[in-house]
Amino acid sequence: MDDVFKNSIMPLLRKQLAYCRVYKGGSTFWRRLLAYLHRNIKLSPFHIKPQDEKNKYSVSCAKNSLNWTYDMLTETRNFMFTRNPYSRILSGYIDKLYSPNPYFWKTLGVVIMKTVGKKRSCGSAVTFRDLVEYIIQTPIEKLDDHFIPINAICRPCKVNYHYIGKMETFLNDTLNIFDKFQINSSPYITENFRDEYTKDAIYDTVHAFVAFRHDSKKCMSPYTGLLRIWKKLQSRGIISENQSLPLDKKESQNIVLSKLLNIVSTTHELSKKDNLSEQRRNLFIQAYKSIPLPLMYKLQSVYQDDFRLFGYDPFPKSLFGNRANKMPDMFLV
Template identity: 40%
Template sequence: MKRKSSLLIRKVLKHKTSLIVTICVCYSLLMLTNNLYEAEDRRIEVKLAKGDNTEISKNLSRQDTSQDNDTETIMKSRKQNLVKQCYNRINVGRSDEDNFKAHMQFVPDDKMVYCGIEKVGSTFWRRLIQLLYKHEIRSPYSIKPWDCMNNYKSFQSQKLDDYHDILKENSKFLFVRDPYSRLLSGYLDKIFSPNPYYWNLIGSKAVAFTRKQKNYCGHDVTFLEMVEYFIHTEEQNKDRDGHFLPATDHCRPCLVQYDYIGNMETFTDDVYFILKEFNLGNYTSVLKDFKRDSILDSISDTVQTFRDVRSMVTRCLSSYGGLKRIWRKLQIRGIIAEQIQFPFTSKDSTNLKLTTATFKNAIINAHIESKDRYNLKEQKRKYLISAYNLIPIATMNKLQKIFQNDFQIFGYDKRPDYLYQPRHKNIADIFKL
């Protein structure tokens, strides 16, 4: 028996040698490829401009993608609070039907309905939903931020009965954010950071309201002035902008009663959880470096936007002033440490050598150094406190009233101690450069 087996093996080997060699070669290549991918996960490679490829080989901790029972418990608690707060409330908010429908997206194949709210990760979700429509599994960050509205399909084309049926038959989710943090984020992106479109849309009107000056550029609206103008638009129910108005106005949570409520404060964990709930866990594989990719995407978007609008910015603000504002915005957002000074001079800003790629590379290097040496999370919180210390208590109380539905329905503290007391006197204006 042993001899027959031996002969059989020799016979197979004789005729199948090429197949075995092929299998061995493929296996070796597979192992080599896996090792290369693992090595790539430990580095950041940022492609700047043509011919300019900067590789930053800093080790970054990978985001923990495991979803445990804690997230599910938190999700249930948020939904229970929504049901409790919406008891005997037919609806909240003042936005019209068209605004509501414009913020709702439906993905039929995945039985998913998403309500997007500006300044709460909506750009991320709108890019991801594009991939769901195409059945493509790749990083949402591979789509440029300014292309997030491509092929955007909202409820606007749906008749009343049709979209009510969609809401009944499919699972629904939204993401929310602490109203104070969201309001500051809107100011940083739309007013403080060079943004001529919003300087004209909001800034000039804010100046006309607070300073009684007309035909003004609107580029230097202070945070206090923006808050006062925002309160005015809410009280008058006029000239309201989606980046600032309450989340409950967009998504009608008491009418829709969402199945999942994600928070910006726990964005990564909540994204993973919701994807798995919709049987889309395979997308988590392209989000393994979530935080890193998000920061690099934000940096790229900020720099690209400045490059595109630079000529319009200089009608109101110098290039040097615009670049310094971007640097400070990234410090307030906790991307660059406050200890790292702006590395360019006024002369540099007019020098052709200070290209978009050079500026972007400087920001990335500053972020890497900041991440390794400083507590950026604590710095972000400190700047939030400093910003609201510039707002009088009477004005803060008006904000409470405007956002009261958001505070109650989504479980945020309307009067957090860290913003209300103790109030520091003669605090420095973090927006002055």
């Protein structure tokens, strides 16, 4: 776990800053923003495409000693972001295992299937319940980084962070960090930030589908892959459940990036008339209502320190109450 901690601390010494990276906690945005701060480029971080790893900030403390890292953190202005564990777990599942992602299917997906005692086939067959059981059965130090509790990654009981933001108030906390650290936010945070964030999410989702389509065919058809990213965008509150995928199996085979981007973007605009935030909340609840209550209690215990330290409700009524009728798995596609 020392290595996980050191690898997650990203120092920007020329600015006297240090950031603790948490996967599924806004890390893609912050790695891009730090890259621009490092190069003194005054542009919105959304100019860097999500998949463009070489342009993201990647310096970490991995090669330094643990004591050096702790000492450095006492001499810099440092910050981290948290996220509700239930939200982070579901986001990780949808992004890395449910959506077409051959790399995670072959690595994490296979490990999960072995852990829960299922026949080792394509990791694309991992269900949300499988992921929950993997998290419960696996020691924290052996979990994939996307699911290690945040307090174990960033160690806020040992590091006196100057600012701890939350994904739930991401924009406000990001602006507060700039203000607290006396960095001009205007070149990086535009008035259209929320729209840029959504467009970035759309591009990332669509680009990943097209980029992975060939390798994904070994596990599922392009049409099934499209149905999955459609559900992903619905779960994120980007497109409405009332909007069906306007493509058939034949059209899905070789659709190009530009056409698919146009379809999703147009559907997003049409969806704005619906209550997308309420839809997102309902689908979140539906996903967890498919997990038996005994497993929910065990899952809570894995992240109990995160709930306590960062002020999240470990037993929300929306997830633990009113379970007379068990909901089916919403991720059956």
